[in-house]
Amino acid sequence: MRKVLVLFAHPKFEHSEANQALIQAISGIENIEIRDLYELYPDFNISIQAEQEALFEAEIVIWHHPIYWYSCPPLMKQWIDLVLEFGWAYGPGGIYLKGKYIANAITSGGSQEAYQYDGRNNYKIEDFLRPFEQTARLCNMTYLPPFQVAGTHKISAFDLKKKAESYRKFLLELRDAADLSHFKNL
Amino acid sequence: MNGFLVNAILYILAAIICVPLAKKLGMGSVLGYLIAGILIGPYLLGFITNEGQGQDIMHATEFGVVMMLFLIGLELEPKNLWKMRQLILKVGLSQVLITSALVFGIGILFEVQWQISLAIGLSMALSSTAIVLQSLKEKNQMNGPNGRLSFGVLLMQDIAVIPILALLPLLIIGDPILSTNASEMHGLIDSLPGWAQTLSIFGAIGIVVLLGQFGFGPLLNYVAKSRLRELFTASALLIVVGISFLMELVGLSPALGAFLAGVILANSPYRHALESDLEPFKGLLLGLFFMAVGSTINFSLIFNNATTVISLTMGIIVLKTVILMIIGKSRKLSLSDNLSFAIGLSQVGEFSFVTYAFALQLGIFDQSISDTLMAVTALSMTITPILMVVLDKVINPAINKTHKTIEKEMDSIEEHNKVILIGFGHFGSTLGRFLRANGVEATILDSDPDRVEYLRKMGFKVYFGDGTRADLLLSAGVMDASILISALDNTEYSIKLVELCKEEFPHLEVMIRAKNRYDAFELMEMGVKNIYREHLDTSIRMGEDLLKKLGFRAHTVHRLAKQFRDYDESALKVLVNFKDNTDEYISKSRQQIEMQESLLSGELMRKFSVNDHTWDSDSIKEAVNSEEKPAE
Structure with a gap:
């Protein structure tokens, strides 16, 4: 069983029904640790030590966040800036993340259709997530395709419940599957 | 003097033995006091030999009922009382009228003179405020559906006392035995013409309202500044006694007047301080009162006329219960609530002792009727608490098992907050403002009367009182709170408070302001987790700004x-x-x-x-x- 670390960043979690449903679906499961970054670091003073220790123990890492202006909320970026240190995560001696798997789990107001080349946002969600993909690559991690809940402004309670359930399955499979190579091509 | 001491010891000892026992058996304190009274009364152990003594004590301690209504008034804000007006008027009035009418009718059927029947009917319609409210409070049901309904009925009955006392003199058949005594019962305004009497009644109510609004506040403020606690207690007593006197002067029920004054003071900053100061008096007086009732039960009369007395008692209890059940049903009470409501109120109340005596003096009753009725009343007051125990232990659990009832949500009479904030100086008030800005209401206590008044004017709901006193915290609702904040500027008091909370309210999480690191050490050693040194954040923030300027x-x-x-x-x-x-x-x-x-x-x-x-x-x-x- 692999250890899964969910790094969750939402500046107004109490108002996000979608993320509440997702987080609820994955809470209290063995070997799935959720770090609620905005609750841990309300003043953006991220404890690098604590974060690196959590990373070190995990084999699967999830950046779980809403998409704001085609990117992540600022604390998530702060986390990347501070925690993925030169000489620890990359560069000479930066070997501690090597071989781990990482993926984005994202919620977006825009629908699936909006994130197409002929859609309103002109690019696919994967294109907007390139910085994350490249970050992972620089740290010698395997970047997996994202888990996405799109169109959260209009989603029905039923669909949301289904999505939350599939998020749970997604993480359980990452935790338990013997071989993760098929994930890369999803 | 000797006699007094011996009596005091007797009463207290009986209470100490019987009341905890009764509570342990799940019977409530009322029944315990009643049994204690019976025990020391003339028919069992005979410590108290003549009945007159019991009666005297009873009259003296009826004042406990007045205090209780004052305290209940304190917990009931005027706007909540106004919300209850329908309930009081409809439910209360129908109970009083229907019960009186039926008892009257039954009396006529048995060929009792109509005047006597009417006097009995009116007296029997009343229930015992003391027993019912005390039991409800003990069971914490004051805010439940049956509690509110019971309260409405009792309040109406207290109002009904006025017309009943006015009506009795019109029923005179024989020669009044002691006409001078009778007029004493009725206050000093009897000699006035009718319109002047009415006017003086309204005048007296007006005085109570005006005093409550403008008089008591400054008085309590003045006294509180002296920082002598006993003086504050004395002033609280003065308020209650004074109002009672005024009410009796114009022939109104003192309990009603005290209740009115209580309601007006419910919004005052001294509410919790008054509550905690009067509570022991009320408790003692009521306890004595119940014991006196127990000791006046005339067992020889009951045994000699067993059939009459017992059938009358049972009859009146059943009759009142049935009427109340129908009323409860019409107000959509669940079966178990309705039973508690109806049986709870089914006794004849303490006020009937007054009407019997009055009717006797007026010559409406003769001595034997009065004695029988007294026995019936006292017996009913003893039996209903027993019935309540049976109801609570046996019948209601059975009912609730068969069909689970979803209790209707009633708006609560009292407001209780999760947070209690003690000390409302500059520190506390900043904290309080921050909390309020974020929609968190705290119950705030401060011991500086001037500051309390000032902050009240600025719209803060602050109560006067020393927050390190357990009784005050209790009346401020500490049992329902989860967090207690000390913003006191004196750490000694905070330490006292922490000790108190550890002992009495271990469920509370405490957050304490500390003056400096030495005070913080002391608090840490006491196991306080949340300590806030007052200078730490400010000085660092100042340093921050300084560095920025550099x-x-x-x-x-x-x-x-x-x-x-x-x-x-x-x-x-x-x-x-x-x-x-x-x-x-x-x-x-x-x-x-x-x-x-x-x-x-x-x-x-x-x-x-x-x-x-x-x-x-x-x-x-x-x-x-x-x-x-x-x-x-």
């Missing part, structure tokens, strides 16, 4: 300040272990300070904080350059 970048300073504070807090946790050993303490704290300073200054010298290599390209540049150099 040209430091704001964000860097912000992060450094946070680090400094964290270091300081963790250093405190280390230093607390050495605080008693001065030498070690000094060396340890010097070590701590040095460490702190070196860490921080090191960061400054290197112009970056240990924390964020990423934002400094120095190390990357170094690495990149060293890689590139060989290639060059």
Whole structure:
């Protein structure tokens, strides 16, 4: 069983029904640790030590966040800036993340259709997530395709419940599957 | 004097023996007191020999009922009372009228003179405020559906006393025995013409309202400033006694007047202080009252006329229960609530003793009728608490098992907050403002009467009182609260408070303001987790601003300040272990300070904080350059 670390960043979690449903679906499961970054670091003073220790123990890492202006909320970026240190995560001696798997789990107001080349946002969600993909690559991690809940402004309670359930399955499979190579091509 | 002491010992001993026993058996204190009264009364142990003594005590301690209504009034804000007006009027009035009418009718059927029947009917319609409210409070049902309904009925009955007393003299058939005594019962305004009587009744109510609104506040403020607690208690007593006197003067029920005054004072800052000061008086007086009732039960009369007395008692209990059940049904009470409501109110009340005596003096009753009725009343007051025990232990659990009832949500009479904030000086009021700005209402206590008045004017709901007193905290609702904040500026009081909470209210989480690190040490040793040194944050914030003025970048300073504070807090946790050993303490704290300073200054010298290599390209540049150099 692999250890899964969910790094969750939402500046107004109490108002996000979608993320509440997702987080609820994955809470209290063995070997799935959720770090609620905005609750841990309300003043953006991220404890690098604590974060690196959590990373070190995990084999699967999830950046779980809403998409704001085609990117992540600022604390998530702060986390990347501070925690993925030169000489620890990359560069000479930066070997501690090597071989781990990482993926984005994202919620977006825009629908699936909006994130197409002929859609309103002109690019696919994967294109907007390139910085994350490249970050992972620089740290010698395997970047997996994202888990996405799109169109959260209009989603029905039923669909949301289904999505939350599939998020749970997604993480359980990452935790338990013997071989993760098929994930890369999803 | 000797007799008094002996009596006092007897009563108290009987109470000490019977009441805890009754409570242990789940019977409630009322029944315990009644049994204690019976026990020491003339028919069992015979400690109290003549009945007159019991009656005297009963009359004297009826004042407990007045106090109880004053206290209930204190918990009921005028706007909530106004919301209950329908309930009081409809439910209460129909209960009084229907019961009186039916008893009257039954009397006529048995060919009792109509005047006597009417007097009996009116007396029997009333229930015992003392027994019912005391039991409801003990069972914490005052805010439940049956509690509210019971309260409405009792309040209407208290109002009904006025017309009943006015009506009785019109029923005179024989010669009044003691006409002078009778007029005493009725107050001093009897000699006035009708319109003047009405006018003086309204005048008296007006005086109570005006005093409550404008008189009592300044009086209590003046007294509170003397900081003599007994004087405050005395003033509280003065208010209740004074109102009772005024009400009796115009022939109104003192209980009703006290209730009115209580309602008006419910919004006052002295509410919780008044409550906690009067509570023991009320409890003692009511206890004595119930014992007196128990001791006046005339068992020889009951045994001689067993059939009459018992059938009358049972008859009246059943009749009242049935009427109340129908009323409860019409108000959509669930079956178990309805049973509690109906049986709870089915006894004849203490006020009937007054009407019997009055009717006797007026010559409506003869001595034997009056004696029988007294026995019936006292017996019914003893039987209904027993019935209630049966109901609570046997019948209601059975009902609730068969069909679960979803209780309708009633708006509560009292407001109870999760947070209690003690001390509302500059520190506390800033905190209170912040809480209020975020929709968190706290129950606020402060012991400076002037400040309380001032803050009240500014719209804060502050109550006067010493927050380190358990009784005051209780009346401020500490049992329903989960967090207690001490913003007191004197740590000694805070320590007292922490001790009190540990002993009496262990469910509370305490958050304490501390003056400095020495006070913080003391609090830490007592196991307090949440300690807030008042100068820490302000001085660091000042330092932050200073550094910014000296040209430091704001964000860097912000992060450094946070680090400094964290270091300081963790250093405190280390230093607390050495605080008693001065030498070690000094060396340890010097070590701590040095460490702190070196860490921080090191960061400054290197112009970056240990924390964020990423934002400094120095190390990357170094690495990149060293890689590139060989290639060059």
